[in-house]
Structures are given as structure tokens and as C-alpha cells.
Amino acid sequence: xxxxxxxxxxxxxxxxxxxxxxxxxxxxxxxxxxxxxxxxxxxxxxxxxxxxxxxxxxxxxxxxxxxxxxxxxxxxxxxxxxxxxxxxxxxxxxxxxxxxxxxxxxxxxxxxxxxxx
Amino acid sequence: xxxxxxxxxxxxxxxxxxxxxxxxxxxxxxxxxxxxxxxxxxxxxxxxxxxxxxxxxxxxxxxxxxxxxxxxxxxxxxxxxxxxxxxxxxxxxxxxxxxxxxxxxxxxxxxxx
Numbered sequence: 548x549x550x551x552x553x554x555x556x557x558x559x560x561x562x563x564x565x566x567x568x569x570x571x572x573x574x575x576x577x578x579x580x581x582x583x584x585x586x587x588x589x590x591x592x593x594x595x596x597x598x599x600x601x602x603x604x605x606x607x608x609x610x611x612x613x614x615x616x617x618x619x620x621x622x623x624x625x626x627x628x629x630x631x632x633x634x635x636x637x638x639x640x641x642x643x644x645x646x647x648x649x650x651x652x653x654x655x656x657x658x659x660x661x662x663x664x
Numbered sequence: 665x666x667x668x669x670x671x672x673x674x675x676x677x678x679x680x681x682x683x684x685x686x687x688x689x690x691x692x693x694x695x696x697x698x699x700x701x702x703x704x705x706x707x708x709x710x711x712x713x714x715x716x717x718x719x720x721x722x723x724x725x726x727x728x729x730x731x732x733x734x735x736x737x738x739x740x741x742x743x744x745x746x747x748x749x750x751x752x753x754x755x756x757x758x759x760x761x762x763x764x765x766x767x768x769x770x771x772x773x774x775x776x777x
Contacts, residue, residue, distance in 0.1 A: 551707070578763070589668075589754060590708075590767035597763070606764075638708070650696045650715040650758075653765065655708040 549573065551656035553639050559662045560629055568624045568659045572641030579622050580653060581614055582638040590638060596622060629663045636660050666691040666757045670768035678776050679747055685740040685771045687755030697738040698756040698765070699729055708754065714738065725749065750775045 552571045560566050572579050581593040592606040596616040607613070611629075616622040626633055640653035671686040689695065699711040712723025719731040729740045738755060755768040 580765075582767075587673075587769075589670075589769040590756075592764055592766070595763055603764070640708075650713065650760075652710045652713065653708075655700075657707045 551639055551641055551654050553637075553656035553659050555659060556657065557660045557662075559664065561664050562631060563628055565625065565627045566629055566661060568626075568637050568661070570622045570624070570639030570641075570656060572620070572622070572639070573643075573654055575619075576641035576643050576654070577619050578642040578651065579616055580640045580642075581622070581624050582640065583608075584636045584638060584658070586635070593624070593637075626661075629661075631663050634661055634663045666695060666759060666766045668755050668757050668766055668768035670753075670755050670771045672771050673769065674772045674774065676774040676776060677745055680744045682743050683741065683745050683749075683773065685753050685755075685773065687738045687740065687768060689736050689738065689755075689757045691736075691757060691759065694760040695757045696760060697729075697731060698758075699723065699727070699738070699740050700754045700756060700767075701751050702754065702770075703751045711740070711753070745773070745775050747775050747777060749773060 554569045577598045579596040582590040594614045595603040611627045614624045636658040638658045639656045642651040642653045667690045669688045677683045697714040700708045701711045702708045712721045714721045714731045722728045727742050752770045752772050754770045756765050758765040
């Protein structure tokens with residue numbers, strides 16, 4: 548079946564512009580994660596959605612970052628007034644939140660490479 | 665809070681040689697442990713995970729990892745690597761009571777002919 552998809556695959560923007568990144572999770576997956584991966588670094592947790600529960604936004608680095616998800620479908624990550632330090636690959640993952648809970652396997656999308664000039 | 669340290673940023677190895685990628689974690693609570701792999705130009709995928717039970721976990725492509733609670737380690741091993749194993753490998757940890765997954769910085773494995 549279809550995996551997690553993300554769009555765009557690449558985004559180049561000017562400092563100060565707003566950008567919107569999209570994630571389509573695997574159908575039926577109730578949990579959705581956003582991560583940021585800076586060059587040469589590990590994945591940095593940003594935000595987590597689980598079903599209709601309130602998202603955990605504890606990883607968002609500033610109030611310029613926000614994310615939404617409608618039900619158990621598409622999610623968008625918005626970065627306002629982009630800065631050069633926002634340049635990174637933004638990864639989305641989804642999981643089927645089973646009784647195993649936190650041990651669920653996350654399925655990752657290919658990522659969006661954001662470059663802020 | 666949890667943290668993950670991958671001790672080697674790059675590991676070069678010849679084809680058919682054994683390899684060990686090291687991972688140490690820090691946590692005050694019980695954890696689940698994961699290894700993910702990212703092949704060139706592909707997304708991350710799960711290699712293996714430890715949830716409970718046997719401390720030796722076998723994953724895809726002949727990889728295995730051993731959970732050592734006393735040493736807080738979860739090293740990844742393969743007895744004989746192939747060129748196709750060239751990739752970046754990420755160790756990750758989450759608490760058994762939560763969902764947030766903390767990833768290490770990654771280890772880039774280069775397999776040479």
C-alpha cells in the first residue's frame with residue numbers, strides 16, 4: 548500500500564517568508580509525528596498528533612512554528628517568518644497506535660528539504 | 665527525560681567484515697529501543713526494536729542488537745556486511761509510558777569493496 552508522502556520534496560524560500568509543508572500519513576494510522584533533521588544531526592521531535600486528542604507541541608522551537616491535523620488525515624506544518632536556522636529536512640512519520648502504544652513502529656515519509664536563503 | 669548517544673559518526677568497513685554500531689542511552693524510566701536505517705535517497709525505516717523479553721533482538725537484513733540494561737547500551741551488529749548496507753543508522757529511545765521518541769545523531773556506515 549501507499550506509504551507516508553510529503554510535499555514539496557524541496558522548498559527554497561527567502562528569509563522572512565512563510566512556508567507550509569504537507570504530510571499524508573498511511574491510511575488508518577492514528578498517530579502522526581513531525582521531526583526536524585538539521586545537517587549532520589539526529590532527528591529533533593517537533594509535534595505529535597494522536598487521533599482527536601490535543602497534540603503535544605512541546606518540541607516546537609518557537610511560536611513561528613505551528614501544525615494542524617484534521618482528524619486522522621493530512622497534516623500541515625507551517626513556519627512563519629522563516630529564518631536561515633530553519634533550514635533542515637522536515638520529516639513526517641505515522642504509526643498505527645495499537646495497544647502496544649509507545650512501542651509502535653513509525654513509518655517515515657521522504658522528507659521536505661527546506662532551504663532558507 | 666531520555667537521551668541517546670551514538671559514539672561513532674562514521675564507520676568505514678570492508679565488505680564481508682563484521683560491524684558493530686554503538687548506542688548508549690540515558691533514562692530514569694523503562695524504555696523501548698529502536699534502530700532505524702536510512703538508505704541513500706530513501707526514507708527512514710525500522711531495522712529492529714526492543715520492547716521486552718529476550719535482550720537479543722533480530723531485525724531485517726541480518727542485523728541484530730542486544731539490550732544491556734546495566735550498561736545502558738543497545739549496540740547493533742552484523743557478522744558480515746554487504747555493499748548494500750551502506751546507509752545511515754539511527755538509534756532511538758522512548759519511555760514505556762510515553763510516545764516521544766528521542767533519536768541519536770546517526771552513524772554513517774560505509775561498506776567498501
